[in-house]
Every structure is written in structure tokens, then in C-alpha cells.
Amino acid sequence: MIKxxxxxxxxxxxxxxxxxxxxxxxxxxxxxxxxAGNTYPTIDKAFQLADLLEVSVEELYERKKSPID
Structure with a gap:
């Protein structure tokens, strides 16, 4: 799950x-x-936002392990 x-x-x-x-x-x-996590940025907007915030795209999201993991 991605948060x-x-x-x-x-x-x-x-x-x-x-x-x-x-x-x-x-x-x-x-x-x-x-x-709120209701929607997610498109990939181009995610890269733009990451650049503005000086983080990687991966840092915009946090991986939460699912019960299956």
C-alpha cells in the first residue's frame, strides 16, 4: 500500500x-x-512537485506493508 x-x-x-x-x-x-490521499499526482506533476520540494519522487510516498507482505 502506498501512502x-x-x-x-x-x-x-x-x-x-x-x-x-x-x-x-x-x-x-x-x-x-x-x-489527503484521495487522488495522486500524475507522474509529470509528481516529478515537478518533487523538484520544487527538493526530494525524490519516491520520497513523496511512503510504503506501508500489507498483511500479505
């Missing part, structure tokens, strides 16, 4: 949400859904 870490990364980021929204050309609702 987004976007909210955690944004809290420690030097950028405000409004800047991220403008730079990625997304809506406030889109960013809110990413943070």
Missing part, C-alpha cells in the same frame, strides 16, 4: 501552498486531494 507524504513535506517546505498551486498549475482542490 502520500505530500502533506508532511509541505509542512516543512519553504514554499506556501499558493506557490505550489501556481507553479504546478493545479487547483487548491487538487492539492488538498493529494494531501
Amino acid at each position: 502520500p507524504r505530500i502533506g508532511k513535506l509541505l509542512r516543512v517546505s519553504k514554499y506556501r501552498r499558493e506557490f505550489i498551486i501556481q507553479e504546478l498549475d493545479i487547483s487548491k482542490n487538487t492539492l488538498s486531494n493529494w494531501i
Whole structure:
């Protein structure tokens, strides 16, 4: 199972949400859904967000082991 870490990364980021929204050309609702884990960024937006936050794309997400693992 994959869990987004976007909210955690944004809290420690030097950028405000409004800047991220403008730079990625997304809506406030889109960013809110990413943070909540309701939706996920497309691969191109994930790379853009990772670049802005100065992290890898892998760092945007946290792997949670499933009971099968």
C-alpha cells in the first residue's frame, strides 16, 4: 500500500501552498486531494512537485506493508 507524504513535506517546505498551486498549475482542490490521499499526482506533476520540494519522487510516498507482505 502506498501512502502520500505530500502533506508532511509541505509542512516543512519553504514554499506556501499558493506557490505550489501556481507553479504546478493545479487547483487548491487538487492539492488538498493529494494531501489527503484521495487522488495522486500524475507522474509529470509528481516529478515537478518533487523538484520544487527538493526530494525524490519516491520520497513523496511512503510504503506501508500489507498483511500479505
